[in-house]
Amino acid sequence: MTDAAELKRRTAELLAAHPPADTDPTDFLKARFDAGLAWVHYPEGLGGLGAPRSLQAVVDAELAAVGAPDNDPRRLGIGLGMAAPTILKYGTEEQKQRFLRPLWVGEEVWCQLFSEPGAGSDLAALGTRAVREDGGGWVVNGQKVWTSSAHVARWAILIARTDPEVPKHAGITYFLCDMTDPGVEVRPLRQITGEAEFNEVFLTDVRIPDSRRLGDVGDGWRVAQTTLNNERVAIGGMRLPREGGMIGPVSKTWRERPELRTHDLHQRLLKLWVEAEAARLAGERLRQQLVAGQPGYEGSGMKLAFARLNQEISGLEVELLGAEGLLYDDWTMRRPELVDFTGRDAGYRYLRSKGNSIEGGTSEVLLNIVAERVLGLPSEPRTDKDVAWKDLAR
Numbered sequence: 001m002t003d004a005a006e007l008k009r010r011t012a013e014l015l016a017a018h019p020p021a022d023t024d025p026t027d028f029l030k031a032r033f034d035a036g037l038a039w040v041h042y043p044e045g046l047g048g049l050g051a052p053r054s055l056q057a058v059v060d061a062e063l064a065a066v067g068a069p070d071n072d073p074r075r076l077g078i079g080l081g082m083a084a085p086t087i088l089k090y091g092t093e094e095q096k097q098r099f100l101r102p103l104w105v106g107e108e109v110w111c112q113l114f115s116e117p118g119a120g121s122d123l124a125a126l127g128t129r130a131v132r133e134d135g136g137g138w139v140v141n142g143q144k145v146w147t148s149s150a151h152v153a154r155w156a157i158l159i160a161r162t163d164p165e166v167p168k169h170a171g172i173t174y175f176l177c178d179m180t181d182p183g184v185e186v187r188p189l190r191q192i193t194g195e196a197e198f199n200e201v202f203l204t205d206v207r208i209p210d211s212r213r214l215g216d217v218g219d220g221w222r223v224a225q226t227t228l229n230n231e232r233v234a235i236g237g238m239r240l241p242r243e244g245g246m247i248g249p250v251s252k253t254w255r256e257r258p259e260l261r262t263h264d265l266h267q268r269l270l271k272l273w274v275e276a277e278a279a280r281l282a283g284e285r286l287r288q289q290l291v292a293g294q295p296g297y298e299g300s301g302m303k304l305a306f307a308r309l310n311q312e313i314s315g316l317e318v319e320l321l322g323a324e325g326l327l328y329d330d331w332t333m334r335r336p337e338l339v340d341f342t343g344r345d346a347g348y349r350y351l352r353s354k355g356n357s358i359e360g361g362t363s364e365v366l367l368n369i370v371a372e373r374v375l376g377l378p379s380e381p382r383t384d385k386d387v388a389w390k391d392l393a394r
Contacts (some may be wrong), residue, residue, distance in 0.1 A: 001039070002011070002050070002051035002052075002055070002057045003055075004051050004081065004347060005050065005219070006041065007037070007049075007055055007058045007062075008058060008062060010036070010037060010049075011037060011058075011059055011062040011063065012034060012062075013035070014035045014037060014105050014257065015062075015066060015068070017031070018031045018065060019242050020066060020068040020069060021067075022116035025069035026106075026107070026327060028068065028103060028276070029069065029071055029104070029105045029106065030101070030105055032063075032068075033047045033101050033104055034312070036048050036049035037049075037237050038058045038064075038183060039084075039104070040052075040053070040055050040056050040059060040102045041053035041054070041056065041090060041177070045097075046088070046096055046097075047100055047101065047104055050307070051377075055385055056235075057075075059247075061321075062376040069356075070248050071104060071105060071106045074111065074338045075106065075337050075338050076103070076104075076106055076109060076110075076114050077338070078109075078110045078111055078148065078149060078157075078359055079103045079108070079110035079155075079353060080103070080104065080154075081108060081230055081231065081254050082099060082110075082112060082157065082227045082231050083099075083103060083110045083155070083157050083227075084103055084104070084130055085102075085207055085224045085226060085227075085230045086157065086174075086175075086214065086223060086227045086230070087099055087100060087214065088100070089226055090174070090214050090215040090223050090226070091214055092211075093139075094211070095176070095211075095212075095214070099155070103135070103155075104227075107153075108153055108154040108155055109149055109152050109153045109337075110149070110153055110154075110155050110156065110278065111147050111148060111149045111150045111153035111155075111156045111157075111179070112147065112148070112156065112157050112159065112205075112227070112231075112284075113128075113144040113147060113150075113156045113157065113158040113159070113177060113201055113241075114126075114143060114144070114158075114159055114224070114227075115144060115145050115146045115147075116128060116143060116144055117145050118394065119232070120145075121161075121362050121364065121365050123224075124169045124172065124221060125168055125389075125392065125394075126142075126159065126160070126161060126172065127142060127161060127163050127270060127394075128140065128141070128142025128143065128144065128158075128159075128160045128161060128203060129141050129142060129160060129162075129164075130160035130161065130162050130175065130208070131162075132162070132210075133207075136209075136210045136330070137207055137208060137209045138159070138160075138162075138207070138209075138210065138213070139205055139206070139207055139208075140160055140175070140177070140183075140203045140205075140206040140207075140208055141203055141204060141205060142203050143162065143167045143200065143202050143203070144158075144200065144201040144203070145189070145198075145200045145201075146198050146200075146359065147186075147198060147199045147200065147201050148197060148198055148199075148359075149197075149337065150179065150186045150199040150201050151186050151188065151196075151335050152197055152337055153179050153311070154178070154179055154180065155176060155177065155178060155179060156176070156177040156179055156201075157174070157175075157176065157177075157227060158174070158175045158176070158177040158201040159174050159175070159215075159220045159221075159223075159224050160172070160175060160220075161173075161389065162218060162220075163215055163218055163389075164388065164389045164390040165388050165389075165390060166218070166388060166389065167384075167385060167386055167388060167389065168180060168384065168387075168389045168392065169221045169385075170216060170218060170221070171389055172194060172220035172221045172224070173213060173215075173217050173218060173219070173220040174210055174213070174214040174215050174219075174220035174223040174224060174229070174368070175208050175213055175214065176208075176213075177203075177208060177212070178208075179211075180203075181206055181207065181208075181312075182206070182207075183203060183204040183205045183206040183207075184201065184202075184203060184206055185201065185202040185204070186199050186200075186336055187199060187200050187201075187202070188333075190333060190353075191352075191355070192351045192354065193348055193351045194330070194332060194333060194334070195333070195334045195335070196333060196334070196337055197266065197336050197339060206304060220365060228361065229299055230277075230299075231360050231361075236343050239283070239287065240283070241274075242277065243273075244280070245276065245310075245342075246257070246276075246309065246310050246313040246314055246317075246341060246342075246349060246353070247272065247273055247276040247277075247309075247313055248342060249317065249342060249346070249349070250269065250313055250316060250317040250320060251269070251273065252322065252344075253306070253313060253317065253320060254320065255358050257320075260321065260322065261318050264298075265316065265319065265320055268316055269316060269320075272309065272312055272313050272316060275305075275309060279302070279305045279306065279309060282302065282305070282393055283302055286297060286299065286302055289389040300361065300366045300369045300370050300373075300374070300375065301366075303317070303360055303361065303366060303369050304366045304367065304370065305364055306356065307353075307356035307357040307363055308357070308363070310341075310349075310353040310356045311353045311356060311357065312355065313353075314346070314349040314350040314353045317346045317349065318346055318347070318350045321346055325346050325347065325350075326347070327347060328348070328351075329343070329344060329345045329348065339352065341353075368380065
């Protein structure tokens with residue numbers, strides 16, 4: 001059984017063999033993966049040692065203390081938080097060996113081809129088609145939307161309809177799509193912030209070999225649930241210090257600008273500060289629960305709280321700043337690789353937070369998930385549950 005002392009010993013060996021000051025950062029990350037110190041809870045040979053997940057903090061602390069490079073997890077959020085756990089659970093050995101190492105090291109960025117113009121909140125209604133060829137591969141046609149990082153991604157996790165004759169949840173299959181393949185077209189979606197971190201992706205006769213299918217044919221909805229559960233934990237359960245995230249800038253402004261204070265704003269800030277701290281601690285508890293297994297539907301509750309708090313806090317910040325809060329620093333059209341909530345001004349935070357209740361599952365859908373799967377309340381009537389997808393009204 002690998003314990004903290006053993007992990008410290010292995011980390012010391014890694015640092016002795018590959019001193020961070022003298023080693024190329026990518027080479028160091030590759031060596032770390034091969035030493036089993038990337039995801040210590042993953043199996044040996046796949047970046048881990050089969051150790052308890054809680055011991056990852058031991059490795060991270062030892063490496064941070066000497067300034068070792070990390071893999072820029074914010075840039076790799078979809079790959080690390082969504083693609084990797086899904087590949088680990090459902091992938092073949094060949095898929096795990098091929099994809100996990102370059103994913104963790106950061107050599108290959110991933111995106112998520114799930115939502116469609118006619119299938120967002122009702123994701124199972126998706127219409128992108130994957131038709132099997134005589135040689136066993138698949139030809140995919142359709143459109144995806146709200147795709148973060150598609151403009152910089154090499155790979156995508158993709159769900160497509162492979163059987164329109166069965167109910168919508170049953171006819172979906174999960175694939176790994178090469179974003180450089182012919183027929184994949186990425187177009188920017190300019191947002192209210194002026195940036196285009198999201199994209200729409202058009203798939204025209206894209207050929208995907210059957211070796212890049214993840215899970216069984218027709219079992220894509222079940223595979224996708226692993227991805228979605230991990231996505232909501234990644235969004236709502238981020239590790240933050242006290243006053244991390246959106247509550248930090250408004251608290252700083254309150255302390256440094258006493259002339260802006262009013263009694264009403266004081267009461268609202270106190271309330272939101274307490275709620276943000278409660279959410280942060282709940283996130284810590286959720287991560288401790290993850291040590292024992294895969295994420296459950298609690299991540300949906302965390303993501304709900306994250307969206308609501310971000311919107312309320314950013315609104316309070318704009319009010320606190322008064323006329324100054326209506327200013328906006330830069331409307332330049334950019335295609336950023338990641339979202340930086342704290343690196344821009346209050347106006348950016350206010351506008352960008354509006355998307356928090358949509359991305360990663362709308363708040364309305366997540367409320368249903370929490371009600372039905374966490375609280376055990378009766379499900380809403382679903383008249384289309386047993387209807388073949390081809391017969392659904394669209």
